């Protein structure tokens with residue numbers, strides 16, 4: 364059996380963006396272990412290194428603004444990130460309507 368490895372793609376993007384959206388422009392970090400730490404929005408098994416890797420992916424996609432060098436991070440959601448969340452809600456709504464028939 365192949366060992367399950369937790370990778371960036373296994374960490375859901377939505378809760379992270381929702382978390383940043385809720386902070387409403389206040390800087391999030393990735394190691395203070397306070398209520399602005401993005402760890403709060405990820406599965407508990409995720410390593411610190413992977414947390415940063417995930418944030419790097421979100422920054423590269425343009426959903427998040429901030430720094431992934433290992434410093435505090437100062438992560439905030441971008442307009443593109445907010446759009447992503449809006450689209451997600453619409454998609455879920457449409458799927459639910461389809462199921463209803």
Ligand SMILES: [Zn+2]
Pocket residue numbers: 430431432433434435436
């Ligand atoms: Zn930095």
